[in-house]
Amino acid sequence: MSDPVVVKPPGGTGDAGAPRGASAHTPVPPPEAPIPPQTEVEPKSPHVRPGDRIFKGLATGSGIFIVVLIGAIGIFLLVQAIPSLALDNVNFLFSREWSTGDVSNMRYGILDLFLVTVVSAAFALIIAMPVAMGIALFLTQYAPRRLARPFAYVIDLLAAVPSIIFGLWGLFVLGPVLTPFGEWLTSTLGFIPLFAKGNVSIALGGTIFTAGIVLAVMILPIITAVSREVFDRTPPTHIEGAIALGATKWEVVRTTVLPFGKAGYVSASMLGLGRALGETIALTIILSATGSNFGWSLFDGGATFASKIALAAPEFNDPKSAGAYIAAGLVLFVLTFLVNAAARSIVAGRKEYE
Amino acid sequence: MKIQRHGATLGLIAAGALLLTACGSDNNAPAGSTGGASSAAASTEQVDCTGKAKLSAEGSSAQKTAIESFVQVYQQKCKGADLAYNPSGSGAGVKQFNAAQVDFGGSDSPLSKDKGETDAAATRCKSNPAWNIPLVFGPVAIGYKLDGVKDLTVSGEVAAKIFNGGIKKWNDPAIKALNGSATLPDKDITVVYRSDESGTTDNFQKYLTAASKGAWTQGDGKAFKGGLGEGKEKSAGVAQAVASVDGAVTYVEWSFAQDNKLSVAKIDNGAGAVELTPETVGKAIDGAKIKGEGNDLVLDLNSIYASTAAGTYPLVLATYEIVCSKGYDADTAKAVKAFLTVAATDGQAGLSAAGYSPLPKAFQDKILTAIKAIA
Numbered sequence: 001m002s003d004p005v006v007v008k009p010p011g012g013t014g015d016a017g018a019p020r021g022a023s024a025h026t027p028v029p030p031p032e033a034p035i036p037p038q039t040e041v042e043p044k045s046p047h048v049r050p051g052d053r054i055f056k057g058l059a060t061g062s063g064i065f066i067v068v069l070i071g072a073i074g075i076f077l078l079v080q081a082i083p084s085l086a087l088d089n090v091n092f093l094f095s096r097e098w099s100t101g102d103v104s105n106m107r108y109g110i111l112d113l114f115l116v117t118v119v120s121a122a123f124a125l126i127i128a129m130p131v132a133m134g135i136a137l138f139l140t141q142y143a144p145r146r147l148a149r150p151f152a153y154v155i156d157l158l159a160a161v162p163s164i165i166f167g168l169w170g171l172f173v174l175g176p177v178l179t180p181f182g183e184w185l186t187s188t189l190g191f192i193p194l195f196a197k198g199n200v201s202i203a204l205g206g207t208i209f210t211a212g213i214v215l216a217v218m219i220l221p222i223i224t225a226v227s228r229e230v231f232d233r234t235p236p237t238h239i240e241g242a243i244a245l246g247a248t249k250w251e252v253v254r255t256t257v258l259p260f261g262k263a264g265y266v267s268a269s270m271l272g273l274g275r276a277l278g279e280t281i282a283l284t285i286i287l288s289a290t291g292s293n294f295g296w297s298l299f300d301g302g303a304t305f306a307s308k309i310a311l312a313a314p315e316f317n318d319p320k321s322a323g324a325y326i327a328a329g330l331v332l333f334v335l336t337f338l339v340n341a342a343a344r345s346i347v348a349g350r351k352e353y354e
Numbered sequence: 355m356k357i358q359r360h361g362a363t364l365g366l367i368a369a370g371a372l373l374l375t376a377c378g379s380d381n382n383a384p385a386g387s388t389g390g391a392s393s394a395a396a397s398t399e400q401v402d403c404t405g406k407a408k409l410s411a412e413g414s415s416a417q418k419t420a421i422e423s424f425v426q427v428y429q430q431k432c433k434g435a436d437l438a439y440n441p442s443g444s445g446a447g448v449k450q451f452n453a454a455q456v457d458f459g460g461s462d463s464p465l466s467k468d469k470g471e472t473d474a475a476a477t478r479c480k481s482n483p484a485w486n487i488p489l490v491f492g493p494v495a496i497g498y499k500l501d502g503v504k505d506l507t508v509s510g511e512v513a514a515k516i517f518n519g520g521i522k523k524w525n526d527p528a529i530k531a532l533n534g535s536a537t538l539p540d541k542d543i544t545v546v547y548r549s550d551e552s553g554t555t556d557n558f559q560k561y562l563t564a565a566s567k568g569a570w571t572q573g574d575g576k577a578f579k580g581g582l583g584e585g586k587e588k589s590a591g592v593a594q595a596v597a598s599v600d601g602a603v604t605y606v607e608w609s610f611a612q613d614n615k616l617s618v619a620k621i622d623n624g625a626g627a628v629e630l631t632p633e634t635v636g637k638a639i640d641g642a643k644i645k646g647e648g649n650d651l652v653l654d655l656n657s658i659y660a661s662t663a664a665g666t667y668p669l670v671l672a673t674y675e676i677v678c679s680k681g682y683d684a685d686t687a688k689a690v691k692a693f694l695t696v697a698a699t700d701g702q703a704g705l706s707a708a709g710y711s712p713l714p715k716a717f718q719d720k721i722l723t724a725i726k727a728i729a
Binding site: 099101102171172176200201203204206284285288289290291301303310311312313314315316317318 | 415442443444445446448449466469471544546547549550551552553575576577580581582583584585586587591594595598599602
């Protein structure tokens with residue numbers, strides 16, 4: 001803020017005109033600036049230019065459109081699912097059967113689908129989260145700048161690979177490679193339910209173990225990309241302060257980068273989890289279907305919500321049996337919604353500089 | 355980011371991507387004709403190519419390769435004509451046909467009255483009935499991989515027990531009884547089935563119900579009801595799975611068994627072991643009874659499955675083309691008739707190489723009559 005330079009008459013301030021050492025006659029009141037007459041006018045509303053109005057309209061419209069779209073999808077799922085839910089002969093949420101062939105006697109429940117979906121996504125997340133954090137820290141803190149950029153491009157390239165390619169790779173390449181490891185795991189650690197012999201053969205590569213690893217590779221670029229951005233934004237002053245206090249590289253990371261980036265890292269992981277929950281084509285190709293129940297083993301097969309629908313969709317010939325699958329899709333919709341809401345609440349609870 | 359700095363790289367990537375899109379191989383039909391002497395005379399009929407140039411059809415994936423070979427012949431016969439076939443599944447095909455989105459549909463099972471499909475189709479055909487014309491017959495092979503055993507015979511009953519858990523090992527006495535000379539290993543049978551809903555599963559289960567003398571009680575349907583085994587997606591998935599595991603067995607279209615070098619079991623329907631060849635399949639189709647009326651050629655499949663005639667391979671899948679008897683506009687009707695006529699005559703020559711069975715003569719005549727009657 002620069003005040004206009006006011007040149008004051010030497011020896012005097014403020015009083016316009018009256019010289020110092022005035023004569024003893026009565027001081028003349030300084031002339032006043034004339035006050036314009038108060039005109040009774042309404043304060044004018046700020047002039048809105050047409051460009052502002054259009055842009056505001058577009059932005060608001062887009063926001064409303066998205067909300068309406070999500071609502072419409074939800075309503076579509078409900079409307080298609082409710083008639084079929086009414087025809088279900090067993091408890092939809094807790095039954096493990098699934099037979100929708102005979103429309104007059106439909107018995108279907110999503111418990112197995114739910115467990116397989118959640119376990120495979122959680123397994124993928126457990127593998128992907130530490131690896132993604134490691135890559136993001138490496139790219140932002142440890143790698144020289146010249147190496148970091150092409151490396152980041154390569155990681156992002158992983159996200160561009162179509163899911164069907166991952167499915168085929170998982171089934172034909174990864175499955176056979178993991179077979180000896182899987183068999184060793186079930187034979188030595190088989191007493192732990194998680195590694196017990198599953199209800200599908202390991203040799204065919206259709207286990208949640210293989211599928212989970214493929215999912216982990218698929219969600220890795222998402223988590224890495226967002227975490228990388230977040231770790232990059234650590235205030236340099238914090239890092240420099242830590243270095244000035246004599247911290248080693250790891251201590252700098254542990255005390256400044258990680259606490260700052262924790263919220264962003266968690267939200268990145270939730271993004272990845274959302275992808276893993278909804279992944280369709282890769283799991284349709286890899287997971288072996290089975291008639292047995294899910295036994296809490298990583299070496300079981302089965303189907304997730306998305307892959308179950310994908311396997312049956314081409315042969316939908318009756319809205320009532322199709323509605324059963326759409327009901328399963330509705331559960332997945334709600335599940336993803338809840339997971340994202342949980343992620344948002346975790347992120348919102350944190351302040352940036354803590 | 356300065357655009358100029360990355361402009362050269364972006365330009366190179368774009369040019370490279372365009373270059374690479376030119377690389378690609380056409381989907382060639384699998385080679386390996388088994389010397390199929392078809393019993394149908396492939397005549398070169400004159401067809402009327404003046405109808406609609408671009409036809410569309412949708413439906414069963416089991417006949418996808420057959421339709422592709424038909425289209426190649428059709429394009430040679432009628433210059434500029436084409437058919438776009440979307441193998442999205444029988445259910446989708448029927449739905450799209452009834453919604454008038456495609457010109458005809460392909461389905462592994464005929465239109466069902468109970469599900470309202472016949473009525474919906476009649477509405478689409480402007481109050482005229484829709485006809486089911488069985489054009490493509492594909493044998494279903496019981497493909498297996500068992501080291502040291504290249505020649506296996508099963509009966510309907512043994513097959514049913516294998517697929518529903520009654521027989522668990524390869525050296526079970528029931529299998530031994532049919533295979534006197536083979537040395538069967540003491541190995542568990544790994545059953546592989548179609549995890550996706552499929553007309554092949556439906557027809558296989560119908561066969562087991564008809565031919566197993568009561569051993570198969572699980573019923574039929576598009577989902578496998580055997581209660582054991584592992585499901586893999588699509589014919590390609592099951593065939594590849596069996597090829598990779600010793601002791602696995604599955605039911606799959608013959609072309610896939612050939613492609614993956616699976617051993618194909620002979621079927622003994624009571625009159626001796628019969629190998630899967632185009633002749634034996636042709637004999638089985640010859641014996642099929644038609645339960646539809648007039649030109650609606652719905653087959654009574656039990657007459658094929660339960661037949662005990664000698665030298666017939668009973669496990670055959672029939673795919674129907676669902677067409678309107680009347681109700682097409684003039685151009686569409688001409689084009690549909692032209693395509694189906696070509697498919698039923700000249701198109702039959704390429705079917706054996708693709709793993710399907712050509713139409714026997716008697717059948718071909720019935721089908722041509724129905725096609726000619728489309729208005």
